[in-house]
Every structure is written in structure tokens, then in C-alpha cells.
Amino acid sequence: MDKKKVLIVEDQVLVRKFIENALADSDRYEASFSIKNADLADVYCQKNEIDLILMDVYTDLGASGLEAAARIKKQYPEIKIIVITSLPEFSFIKRAREIGVESFMYKEDEANSLISIMDRTMAGESVYPDKTPEVKIGLASSYDFSERELEVLRELTSGNTNEEIAAKLCISTATVKTHIANLMDKTGFKSRTELAIKARELGLVIL
Amino acid sequence: MTGLCDLLFAYRFVLFMVNVIILYVSVKSFAVTVNSPIRHKWVIVLPLLSFVYCGAMIETLADIELxxxxxxxxxxxxxxxxxxxxxxxxxxxxxxxxxVVINEVKTRYVGPLSVKDGIDQIGAGLCYFWDNGIVKLANTRINEISRAMTGTDIYDAREFMSKINEHGSKYTMPDGKVYEFDTRRLIIDKVEINELVATEVTEEENLLKELMNKENELTAFNERLKSYGASVDEITVQREILNTKLKIHDDMGQTLLKTKHFIESGSEDPEEKAELIDTWKKALSLKGETSVPGSNEGVLDDMYEAADAIGIKMHVEGELPKNNREQVRILVQGIRECLTNAYKYGEAKNIYIKIDAKVEYTYIEYTNDGTPPKEKIREGGGLSGLRKVVEGYGGKMAVVSEPQFAVRLLLPERRKRRG
Structure with a gap:
């Protein structure tokens, strides 16, 4: 049986080597290419027959794996994609589904091995985690926040003012203030700076 | 007879009293009329004539009696x-x-004095002056302000105005009240005059100061957050590397343990030995690998590799923009589009990138040796996507079809801020 050709898009050398090793151990897959920058992923699909892409979300130079996945899915819908990330940002799963990405996994997922998810994906299954990994932020768990609160938090990390956040999310400034107050209340942080920095560092929200 | 006499006497007495009242009212009316703003000669005639008449009547009645x-x-x-x-x-x-009528008219009439009285009651400072600065009318408040500012009442409005301008159209009184000044030109009865209004804005000023402080705080916060955003990726990456290193550490530990078991067991099984060697190779292959996020290291190599993967040779002239991740990213997105186009339509073998990274801007040109497009390029998904990225950054993009397909980008030093 021919080995399935895999394109690995992952900017961290160590993780990439791990994946390469895992693929080398299996008899069903081979790593055709391993690249660091998602912006270049489409190029590899032009000439080479790729069956599966393992796509990191946040790659070299800040290139977005999700954007690349969207472009590739549009041109080559037959190529299967598994998005792999370590960032708990809740919107990633949603966007991946919208784009039509087959499967999604967290790097820290111990229960499911990469190869088993690849097998299931190649068998036509779509494997998505039920929820984002739980992250502790201040006194709160990431599960304590509503979707709207996380959206406000994401905008907050960009350094936008309340007015700018309100305009972007099409809500009133007062509502933004309420959400931020709730976020601070839940986490116990004293300032919005602290809140924004922690959220960004943990990857709870990614702009 | 006596009855009739008594009646006549009573009648004369009533007449006498009525005339006394007329006398009183006429004097009163006279006084009002004289003070009245209606200084028409005919107005005085009625009380005057009444006075003369009732005088005559009283005199006559007295004569009759005596x-x-x-x-x-x-x-x-x-x-x-x-x-x-x-x-x-x-x-x-x-x-x-x-x-009654004349008295009513008097109370309703607004004379110069009542105007002055009125404007003195107003909380705002008011001053009316001619073009040469001479003051026509000024209220107590504006004089108070003038005294606080210049030491004297307001005499020369023009001089006062220049003093105001020194203070930047707002003035804080020693008691903490803040006044804002505004002038306008009025035309009253075809006469032009200038009006100076000093409005108290203490509360607004305090609110404004508070707002400015808050805004400064917010700006500082936003700036801190923005600069932080630039380094956070690095922090995240470093954290992930650390996690992976810990994992490797565990793997190494396990490999060591396996080796120990193997040696202790004294086994000579070649298959087991080969597996152990393989495990060691893998564990060691990960050692010493670190990536340097944020640097341009490897970016060009990645591009060469990508071109190579579709059988195109890439030639780069010039240096990558330094310390500008966004520009480098756009450059990479550009090469993606140009490689795709060159492969799909032009059947190119070579692609050329010219980079001119200056301090203020970076110029990038992509060309290839493929077949030139037969007609003008219609910007499809890929190129228009690139255009969006470039223009979003504040740069310019040009697509040329003749004599050879070329994409040219001009990127400013920094992303243009919104608004």
C-alpha cells in the first residue's frame, strides 16, 4: 500500500521533529515536506500530490495556518487537513469548522495520539475536540467566561480603547465596560493591562 | 328749608372730597408722567389740567361756603x-x-439703567465694545475678571482681548473659577458692535481635566499593550519550546532506563539492540535544536525550498528588511502568489526577486522568465488577496503584464495606523 503523503506545517523545530518521528514510525504515512511558514504551504500543493496536511495555527512570521487552510481548501478540497495547536483560543475550532478543515487537535492531547487522529481522518472521519483545553487565568478557569467575554478580551489584548472595541463588536461602550468589569471580577486582576497580558500569554485569545 | 340746605351742603361736601381726590391723583399722575420714559408733551396735559380744574373747584366751593x-x-x-x-x-x-396705564407702561419699559441692572445679574461676563476697543457696556462679572487679570476694570476691550489670547481663550480666576471667552459681531439697528462673552466653564474644565488624565492613562496602557504584543509571540514560543524540552527530558530518561535494563539483562538480542540504537538516535536528533523566533534566519531558505518543490529556481537580489516582521511576511506572501502564478500560467523556470529595503520604505519586485501573459492580467483570488494585505499595511501594489509579468510592492516603514 502506498504511503500517504503528508505536508507538515510547523514552525517549531522540536515539534516538527516529533511529528516526523511519529510519521517515520508508522508504515502508513511519509512526510513529503516539513515547512515552517504557513504562508508558503499552498505552493507545495501545486505540483506535489499531498494527501494530508498537518497544520499548525500560529507559524513562522505570524503566518496563520487557518488562513492557509482556507486557501488550500478552496483550491484543493480533496486534500485533508488536520489543524494542530497548543493555543486554547476558543475561536480556532469554530473557524476551522467553517473553513472545512477535517480534524482539529491540541498538541497536549494525551488521550488521542496523532497517528490515530490521522488514521480516523483519512478514513473519512472528522475529529474535533469537545472543548478547548482548560486554562487557569488568575482566579478563574477559561471555562468560566462567556463567548462574548472572550471576544471582548481578545480585542482588549490588541490595545484598543473601549470605543474601538465597541465599534468592532457592534456593541455599546457601556456593554464593553460591563464585560471587562466581569472579566476582572472573575479573574481577580486589578488592572486591564494585567488581564490582557495574561490572556495573551496563555494564548486564551489570539488576535 | 333747612332740609334742602342740609342736602346742598352735603352735595358740596361730596364735590369737595371728590376734588381733593382728583387733586391727589393728578399730582401723583404728574409725578409718574415726569419720571416716565414717555416724554410726550400731551401726556402731561391731562394731570396738569385736572390739577388746575380741581384747584378752581375747591376754591369755588370754599367761596360758596364762606x-x-x-x-x-x-x-x-x-x-x-x-x-x-x-x-x-x-x-x-x-x-x-x-x-394706571402710565404706571404700567413705566414698569414695563426697559431703559438703559434697567439694562445695566439686568446684565449685572447674569452669571456670565458681558462686554459690548466698538471696533476701537472703547467699551459701551460691561457688566460687573467681566469687570471682576478684568480686575483679576489686569488689575483694573475693563476700559480697552481690545487690550483685554489680547490678554485673553495670551491665556489661550480660557482664564482661571484666583478663586478657581474658569471662564471661557467668545466674541461675536452684532448688528443692532444698523450699528455694528462687538460682544464679548465670558462663560463660566469650571465644571466642564474639571471634567475635561479628568477625562484627559484618563485618556493619557489609557493611551499609555494601549501603547504598553501594543509593544507587549510584539514580544508576546516570542514568549509563547519560548514557553512551548520549554514544554517540548521537558518532554525530551522524559524521553531521554526513558531511553536511559531502557538501556540500563538492556545492559543489566545482559541480552545480546540484535533486534532489541537495533531498536535501542534507533531510540537513542531519535532522542539525540532532537537535542540542540532551537529556533530563533523573530529573526529573518531561514526565511529565504524556506522560500528557496518552496520554489524548489515546484521546480522553479529563485533568484534574490538585495537584503531582507531588517527588524520588520510584517514586511518580511508580506514579502513571503508575495513570493507565494508569484510562484503559484509562475507555475500555473507562465511555465517559468526562474523567478527573480529584487528587494530594496530602505529606512523609510521597502521596494519589492517579482518577475519570472515564463511566457508573458497574452492579455492584461485580471487580478484573481491570489493577487487580489495580496493587494488587500499590502494596502491594509498602507503600501502600494502594481501588477504589470508587459513586457514581462511583474508584481511591484512599495511598503512604508510602519503600518499606517487606523484613523
């Missing part, structure tokens, strides 16, 4: 008593009416 002959008022003595009485009453009513 039975002395009056030469002057003989005609009044001969006039029928009923007519005189009726006339007296009519005159009295007329005069009272006149008094």
Missing part, C-alpha cells in the same frame, strides 16, 4: 350743580385710568 364773591370763578358758581358733579366724577375715573 359766601364771598369770586370774580375769577364766577362762571363755576353759576354753573348747574348736577353738571359739575357729573363732570367731577367722569374726570376722576379718567384720571385714575390714566394713572
Amino acid at each position: 359766601k364771598t364773591d369770586s370774580v375769577v370763578f364766577a362762571f363755576l358758581m353759576k354753573a348747574p350743580a348736577v353738571i359739575l358733579g357729573t363732570f367731577d366724577f367722569l374726570l376722576l375715573f379718567l384720571l385714575i385710568g390714566f394713572y
Whole structure:
């Protein structure tokens, strides 16, 4: 049986080597290419027959794996994609589904091995985690926040003012203030700076 | 007879009293009329005539009572008593009416003094002045401000205005009140005059100061957050590397443990040995690998590799923009589009990138040796996507079809801020 050709898009050398090793151990897959920058992923699909892409979300130079996945899915819908990330940002799963990405996994997922998810994906299954990994932020768990609160938090990390956040999310400034107050209340942080920095560092929200 | 005499006496007494009242009202009306702003000569005539008439009547009645002959008022003595009485009453009513009307007019009339009184009551400072600076009218508040500012009342409005401008159109009084000044030109009865209004804005000023402080705080916060955003990726990456290193550490530990077991067991199984060697190779292959996020290291190599993967040779002239991740990313996105186009349509073998990274801007040009497009390039998904990225950054993009397909980008030093 021919080995399935895999394109690995992952900017961290160590993780990439791990994946390469895992693929080398299996008899069903081979790593055709391993690249660091998602912006270049489409190029590899032009000439080479790729069956599966393992796509990191946040790659070299800040290139977005999700954007690349969207472009590739549009041109080559037959190529299967598994998005792999370590960032708990809740919107990633949603966007991946919208784009039509087959499967999604967290790097820290111990229960499911990469190869088993690849097998299931190649068998036509779509494997998505039920929820984002739980992250502790201040006194709160990431599960304590509503979707709207996380959206406000994401905008907050960009350094936008309340007015700018309100305009972007099409809500009133007062509502933004309420959400931020709730976020601070839940986490116990004293300032919005602290809140924004922690959220960004943990990857709870990614702009 | 006595009855009739008594009646006549009573009648004369009533007439006398009525005339005394007329006398009183006429004097009162006269006084009001003289002080009145309506200085029309005819207005004074009624109280004056009434006064003369009732004087004559009182005199006549006295003459009748004292039975002395009056030469002057003989005609009044001969006039029928009923007519005189009726006339007296009519005159009295007329005069009272006149008094009421004239008094009303007086209280409603706004004269120069009442204007001054009025504007002094206003909380704002007011001053009306001619073009040469001479003050026509100024209220107490503006004079207070002028005294606080210049030491004197306001005399030369133009000088005062230049003082205001020194303070930047706002002035804080020693008592902490803040006034804002505003002038406008008025045309009243075809005469042009300038109006200076000093409005108290203490509360607004305090709120404004508070707002400015808050805004400064917010700006500082936002700036901190923005600069932080640039380094956070690095922090995240470093954290992930650390996690992976920990994993490797565990793997190494396990490999060591396996080796220990193998040696201790004294096994000579070649298969087991080969597996152990393989495990060691893998564990060691991960050692010493670190990526340097944020640097341009490897970016060009990645591009060469990508071109190579589709059988195109890439030639780069010039250096990558330094310390500008966004520009480098756009450059990479550009090469993606140009490689795709060159492969798909142009059947190119070579692609050329010219980079001119200056301090203020970076110029990038992509060309290839493929077949030139037969007609003008219609910007499809890929190129228009690139255009969006470039223009979003504040740069310019040009697509040329002749003589050879070329994409040119001009990127400013920094992303243009919104607004």
C-alpha cells in the first residue's frame, strides 16, 4: 500500500521533529515536506500530490495556518487537513469548522495520539475536540467566561480603547465596560493591562 | 328749608372730597408722567389740567361756603350743580385710568439703567465694545475678571482681548473659577458692535481635566499593550519550546532506563539492540535544536525550498528588511502568489526577486522568465488577496503584464495606523 503523503506545517523545530518521528514510525504515512511558514504551504500543493496536511495555527512570521487552510481548501478540497495547536483560543475550532478543515487537535492531547487522529481522518472521519483545553487565568478557569467575554478580551489584548472595541463588536461602550468589569471580577486582576497580558500569554485569545 | 340746605351742603361736601381726590391723583399722575420714559408733551396735559380744574373747584366751593364773591370763578358758581358733579366724577375715573396705564407702561419699559441692572445679574461676563476697543457696556462679572487679570476694570476691550489670547481663550480666576471667552459681531439697528462673552466653564474644565488624565492613562496602557504584543509571540514560543524540552527530558530518561535494563539483562538480542540504537538516535536528533523566533534566519531558505518543490529556481537580489516582521511576511506572501502564478500560467523556470529595503520604505519586485501573459492580467483570488494585505499595511501594489509579468510592492516603514 502506498504511503500517504503528508505536508507538515510547523514552525517549531522540536515539534516538527516529533511529528516526523511519529510519521517515520508508522508504515502508513511519509512526510513529503516539513515547512515552517504557513504562508508558503499552498505552493507545495501545486505540483506535489499531498494527501494530508498537518497544520499548525500560529507559524513562522505570524503566518496563520487557518488562513492557509482556507486557501488550500478552496483550491484543493480533496486534500485533508488536520489543524494542530497548543493555543486554547476558543475561536480556532469554530473557524476551522467553517473553513472545512477535517480534524482539529491540541498538541497536549494525551488521550488521542496523532497517528490515530490521522488514521480516523483519512478514513473519512472528522475529529474535533469537545472543548478547548482548560486554562487557569488568575482566579478563574477559561471555562468560566462567556463567548462574548472572550471576544471582548481578545480585542482588549490588541490595545484598543473601549470605543474601538465597541465599534468592532457592534456593541455599546457601556456593554464593553460591563464585560471587562466581569472579566476582572472573575479573574481577580486589578488592572486591564494585567488581564490582557495574561490572556495573551496563555494564548486564551489570539488576535 | 333747612332740609334742602342740609342736602346742598352735603352735595358740596361730596364735590369737595371728590376734588381733593382728583387733586391727589393728578399730582401723583404728574409725578409718574415726569419720571416716565414717555416724554410726550400731551401726556402731561391731562394731570396738569385736572390739577388746575380741581384747584378752581375747591376754591369755588370754599367761596360758596364762606359766601364771598369770586370774580375769577364766577362762571363755576353759576354753573348747574348736577353738571359739575357729573363732570367731577367722569374726570376722576379718567384720571385714575390714566394713572394706571402710565404706571404700567413705566414698569414695563426697559431703559438703559434697567439694562445695566439686568446684565449685572447674569452669571456670565458681558462686554459690548466698538471696533476701537472703547467699551459701551460691561457688566460687573467681566469687570471682576478684568480686575483679576489686569488689575483694573475693563476700559480697552481690545487690550483685554489680547490678554485673553495670551491665556489661550480660557482664564482661571484666583478663586478657581474658569471662564471661557467668545466674541461675536452684532448688528443692532444698523450699528455694528462687538460682544464679548465670558462663560463660566469650571465644571466642564474639571471634567475635561479628568477625562484627559484618563485618556493619557489609557493611551499609555494601549501603547504598553501594543509593544507587549510584539514580544508576546516570542514568549509563547519560548514557553512551548520549554514544554517540548521537558518532554525530551522524559524521553531521554526513558531511553536511559531502557538501556540500563538492556545492559543489566545482559541480552545480546540484535533486534532489541537495533531498536535501542534507533531510540537513542531519535532522542539525540532532537537535542540542540532551537529556533530563533523573530529573526529573518531561514526565511529565504524556506522560500528557496518552496520554489524548489515546484521546480522553479529563485533568484534574490538585495537584503531582507531588517527588524520588520510584517514586511518580511508580506514579502513571503508575495513570493507565494508569484510562484503559484509562475507555475500555473507562465511555465517559468526562474523567478527573480529584487528587494530594496530602505529606512523609510521597502521596494519589492517579482518577475519570472515564463511566457508573458497574452492579455492584461485580471487580478484573481491570489493577487487580489495580496493587494488587500499590502494596502491594509498602507503600501502600494502594481501588477504589470508587459513586457514581462511583474508584481511591484512599495511598503512604508510602519503600518499606517487606523484613523
